[in-house]
Amino acid sequence: MKILWRASASIIKWLLLILLAYQLWIFAHVLLWKWVNPAETSFMDIRLEELREKNPNAKLKHEWVDYPKISTHLKRAVVASEDDRFMDHHGFDFRGIEYALKKNERRGKSVAGGSSITQQLAKNLFLSPSRSYLRKAEEAVIALMIELVWDKRRILEVYLNVVEWGNGVFGVEAAARHYYQVSAAQIGPSAAARMAVMLPNPRKYEKTMPAWVVRHASRVQARMHRSQIP
Structure with a gap:
């Protein structure tokens, strides 16, 4: 024994x-990565592997663009859509989490996540899209690390540059050129709102954007001027 x-x-x-x-x-x-821009992320590696199962020569669309060269409209739209209390919390929007739990309870299924931009960034950089309590716990640990080391400007800059915006499309510059044939700096309010509401399910909304998502984009556009950004 x-x-x-x-x-x-x-x-x-x-x-x-x-x-x-x-x-x-x-x-x-x-x-x-507080000072050096990440060249790739866990999500990028996963998507590239999936794409190369069908096409061995597949490549991701991704181009880094510095924070000042990203449209202010897009910054505000993403914050308004994904994490409206981004500037006020330290990695976790507990009010947003509570709202998401209540919404999921009403619907009887998971329809809202409540994850902050920092949590989403942690997942994109290091983890996978799979759902489990273990992955969620690790996401929380990494989010705390990011909030401890980076300021809000750096968090939003990296997030906008690495988040998935379509199948094989990563980052705001590639997305702006993919959907509107302009640079990230040239995105206006309407396009910014439509891009922002794609983020929960970009590969699905890349193909078709349901009417309720279009209406959501209009609501985001109406209130994004009030969103605080770094």
Whole structure:
């Protein structure tokens, strides 16, 4: 019995050391990316692998653009649509989470996530689209790291540059050129609102945007001028 207990304790010790090493690896990247732009993300790797299953020569559409060269309309629209209290919280919008839980309860299924921009960024950079309590817990840990190391401007800049905006389309510059044939700096209020409401399901809305999503874009456009951005 003692031998079994010691073996179990040894396994747990090694698992904890591996977990700690993994968290340190993530934190090192978060620290580096405070100054260096990430060239790729976990989501990019996943999508590229999926695309290359059908076409071995497939490439992602992605081009980094600095924060000042992104349309203010688009910044405000994304905040209004995805995380209207972005400037006020420290990684977690608890009011948004509570609202999402109540909405899901009313609908009887998961229709709203309540994740902040920081949480979404953590998932995009390091994790996968799969849903589990373990992944959600890791997302929360990474979101805390990001909020600890980066300011809000850097969080929004990286988010806008790496988020998925269509099948194989990543980042605001590639999305602006893909959908409107202009640079990210030239996106106006209407286009900004329509781009922002795509984010929950970009590959689906890339093909067709339902009437209720179009109406949602109009609501976002009407209130996005009040959204605070860094």
